[in-house]
Amino acid sequence: QGLTLRTKELGAALQAWPAGLFGLGSILLFTPFLAQFLVQIQFFPREFITGLAMFCCMPTTLSSGVTLTQLAGGNSALALAMTVISNLLGIMFVPLSLAKYIGTGAGVSLPTKELFRSLVNTLLVPLILGKVARETSKGAQDLISFLKLLSLGKFLIWTCIPYVGIAEFVDGNRQGFSVLSAVLLSLVPWIQVSRSRSLLLSVKPKAFAIIVTIGVLLHLALLAFNATTLQVLSCLKQKEESVLTRKEYARAVILVASQKTLPVLVAVVEQLGGALGESGLLVIPCVAAHINQIIIDSILVNWWRQRDQRSTSAK
Template sequence: MMLSSLLKKHAFSFGLFVVVGLAFAFPSLGSFGSGFPAKMLTQIGVGIIFFLLGISIPYQQLKNGYRPMRLHLYVLSWNYLGVPLLTGLLLLILGDVLPREIVMGFWLLAIMPTTIASAVTFTDLSGGSVSNAIFATLLSNVLAVLLVPVFAVLLFSLAEGLVVEFVPLLLKVGLLVLMPLLLGQFLRRIHFEWLSVVKRIRKPISSAIILFIVYAAFAQSVSNHALSDLSIVALLVMLGVAILLMVLVNLLVWWTSKYLALTSADRVAAFYCGSQKSLATGLPLAVMILAAVPDSQNAALMVIPMIVFHPLQLVLAGVLSSWLASKV
């Protein structure tokens, strides 16, 4: 009974490990060079994810959570400035023992938006302001459509010396991300009867698409023998960097949030929204960005930090939720 409950609660995290295992066992199906249209399905899947996100954005509910604005500016500053700066500091110290692709993966992780469902859920469990959490997470994820590609090009150019074709990347983001997002929001306003159905299917469909994207990325890298060069030492260092980054971000976000003069409930919302990184939005964006990076055949290596960070932050958030609830 306990095992069944655990599997149900963390089904997506377990699913990540399952699809990685399947990619090693059956790489040919997900390889872009096979007859199976994995690349096309990945791109279609990205569009579906952001279309469903557009439909699910509660425009009217956002009006209840846009104040105080300093909370949302604080969350954005951590999402797109604070975490990248901390990541750069850690990579400056430990980056030399990591493969170049893993380093690029940490840069990608650093510039991703906050989670939506997780941050809102843990804010609620901890007695925080749910309306503020909803506004902060959606604002971060919508802005990610424009900010993440720009930051990725700048970071890869400055930190890794890579030349990324920005205009084709921007066009692809517009086609696969921005247009589906706007279309979903438009349909939400004219077909309200869809909302209850979409609310039920959005999470399982998006989760299934993300699992397929992870499988395809790893299958491609296994087929190219790109993962054979990743040593146990590099994996352990990567895990250590991910844990250290997570702990530092959580400590600093909570510590600095006390200077915002927020209510206890708002501070909890600021903490969860400022400290987490989205896999649901981040991975689809990463797939498009990496497609524009020269010699990005090792895509699986570049998304490993994101995949590792995701379950770690959920475990920590679960541990902290009862402690934070006592503070509210």
């Protein structure tokens, strides 16, 4: 994420700060609040419903939200800003939400400090390293030009060459990096699920069907909440009406604020070390929920695009 992060894209989202602020509130405050109601559901295996409740406490997806926003004609700068900020703030919010809404209800004391350190290593450090590498490559090109201008030694110039072109290479191969990122991210939950293969085979198909249905209903509820609340806010706050009612901003918020990230959840489950149950059983309903949210949102994006085409044809 750090390698592909363009600072100017984040700056372009500042004009839509009311919509972005609502989106962050929905991601980090509202959906984690729903977790306490999910854990009240009596379900076997218990890990299924606990895993889905944990999924509610996660920040938004790392890439699919931005991609779908672009396809829907939404504001990708706003989508990217919400993605980056929610995942960074999630370093603090996720451990607190898990402890408050899930750990307390389960009677388990969660290692909040260890979770915080784990999320720093998983989210913050890679982002900073990638961003530093990207910005260093830009500075290296300018430094080489400056050294050549001063006719300084070739050794100094050669030391800068490895850093040159990283930003340009990444920007020119963004689609390839997206595919690589998706493949690597898919391996993370696969490893966790594979560890619990024997337990998964003992679970009845009916339990899978029910938990998948609950996950689908949860995502539909989030889409409905975000869309409805945006509409209500646009009516109540005339000052921000131009931002909240603009199609490109509304679509970005609805998509990004309704999705939850799977890799961060897997990192959290790994760090908990079985405190809330068997790791594979916690992850499997979230894998299904992650896949279903992308399918549902793809259908929504397709519907938006068809409606836009009909609107354009009518004009």
